[in-house]
Amino acid sequence: MVDLQEGVLAIEWINGKSVRFLLGGGAEGEEEVDEVHGDVVESEETDEAEEDPLKGYNITQDDIMQLIGTEIAKMHEADIIHGDLTTSNMMLRPPSAPDKSSELVLIDFGLAYTSTLVEDKAVDLYVLERAFASTHPASEPLFASVLKAYERQAGKDWKAISRRLDDVRLRGRKRSMVG
Amino acid sequence: MESFHYSQFSQEYSNVHIALFTNVTNATELRNRLVQASTMSGPEGDAERQAVDFAFIDATLICSTLHLKSAILNSVLAQAQGALRTKTVHSEILWNLNPTNNISEAIRRYGVSSSTTSLLVVRIGRPGDPATVQMQMSAVVSGDLSPTSRLAGITDWARVKKYYKILQQIDADPQKDIQRVHEIVVSSVSMKSVIV
Numbered sequence: 001m002v003d004l005q006e007g008v009l010a011i012e013w014i015n016g017k018s019v020r021f022l023l024g025g026g027a028e029g030e031e032e033v034d035e036v037h038g039d040v041v042e043s044e045e046t047d048e049a050e051e052d053p054l055k056g057y058n059i060t061q062d063d064i065m066q067l068i069g070t071e072i073a074k075m076h077e078a079d080i081i082h083g084d085l086t087t088s089n090m091m092l093r094p095p096s097a098p099d100k101s102s103e104l105v106l107i108d109f110g111l112a113y114t115s116t117l118v119e120d121k122a123v124d125l126y127v128l129e130r131a132f133a134s135t136h137p138a139s140e141p142l143f144a145s146v147l148k149a150y151e152r153q154a155g156k157d158w159k160a161i162s163r164r165l166d167d168v169r170l171r172g173r174k175r176s177m178v179g
Numbered sequence: 180m181e182s183f184h185y186s187q188f189s190q191e192y193s194n195v196h197i198a199l200f201t202n203v204t205n206a207t208e209l210r211n212r213l214v215q216a217s218t219m220s221g222p223e224g225d226a227e228r229q230a231v232d233f234a235f236i237d238a239t240l241i242c243s244t245l246h247l248k249s250a251i252l253n254s255v256l257a258q259a260q261g262a263l264r265t266k267t268v269h270s271e272i273l274w275n276l277n278p279t280n281n282i283s284e285a286i287r288r289y290g291v292s293s294s295t296t297s298l299l300v301v302r303i304g305r306p307g308d309p310a311t312v313q314m315q316m317s318a319v320v321s322g323d324l325s326p327t328s329r330l331a332g333i334t335d336w337a338r339v340k341k342y343y344k345i346l347q348q349i350d351a352d353p354q355k356d357i358q359r360v361h362e363i364v365v366s367s368v369s370m371k372s373v374i375v
Contacts, residue, residue: 001252001369005260010369 069149083111122164200322234269238297
């Protein structure tokens with residue numbers, strides 16, 4: 001609901017936590033929940049680690065990466081550029097029933113706009129890539145899954161976006177201009 | 180019947196009563212009565228208009244109570260800000276349910292017609308005893324008063340999709356498809372004031 005006169009916006013309440021929180025501490029001691037049997041596979045380092053924030057979501061970190069890639073691809077397919085992609089702007093809704101899966105919800109479209117340009121989509125992905133590397137340095141290798149899932153969802157659009165993304169990477173800050 | 184009120188609006192139009200009637204038998208007469216009431220003059224006319232002072236909505240086009248309440252909230256807001264696009268807050272609900280700006284089309288599509296068998300009846304107004312409102316509704320509609328939870332089984336999704344121009348199947352799974360359509364419809368109704 002939008003009340004222009006009073007400047008009031010009514011938006012949907014999203015149950016769940018942000019992906020930033022769920023990927024939190026990062027590196028060691030992560031517990032992975034086996035999706036089929038629901039057993040918790042504990043690694044040796046978990047004794048000191050806090051309770052896994054992913055408990056109850058029935059999902060692995062890699063699954064989350066794939067959801068991220070898929071949802072961003074769907075958004076880009078509609079020519080919507082988020083403009084501020086970070087894991088703090090993504091939420092994971094817990095499954096509504098034991099046989100259902102978690103849902104990824106993109107939030108905070110304050111900097112969003114529409115564009116058909118490959119450049120804008122590539123930059124959108126690049127912003128996420130850099131944000132990811134800085135907030136979850138230990139999970140950086142997982143980011144490849146994001147792009148893989150994006151590729152799967154984007155289909156024929158991927159080639160152009162992928163090429164542009166490579167160019168954008170070369171342009172970024174702190175990049176060597178030796179060539 | 181569901182009754183609630185919006186505390187942020189003035190007492191005059193903050194109370195809402197919603198009732199679902201199934202197996203409606205007097206749809207045609209009801210429609211004629213509404214048309215006549217709008218043209219009648221004098222105290223007789225006023226009394227008639229009072230008796231049918233409700234929004235009569237074809238229940239098969241309503242996806243959920245959330246859908247209906249979104250349209251109701253926007254209507255109450257419009258009335259509170261003196262920005263009604265139609266004559267009354269009740270007709271405004273019908274207008275808000277329709278994706279276009281055409282008032283006659285909205286009434287024709289979402290209002291009561293001779294083929295209507297399930298009706299959602301809404302009264303927006305001053306605080307009133309729900310039992311009295313229910314009696315007034317039953318005096319006008321010949322049908323079975325049913326719990327609003329029954330709405331889920333009544334929705335004609337094919338027609339909903341047609342009016343909202345959702346031409347293709349969004350999801351292979353019919354359950355998920357209906358969920359997506361519901362999300363689209365509720366969002367569209369909520370944002371009608373900013374979707375041109």
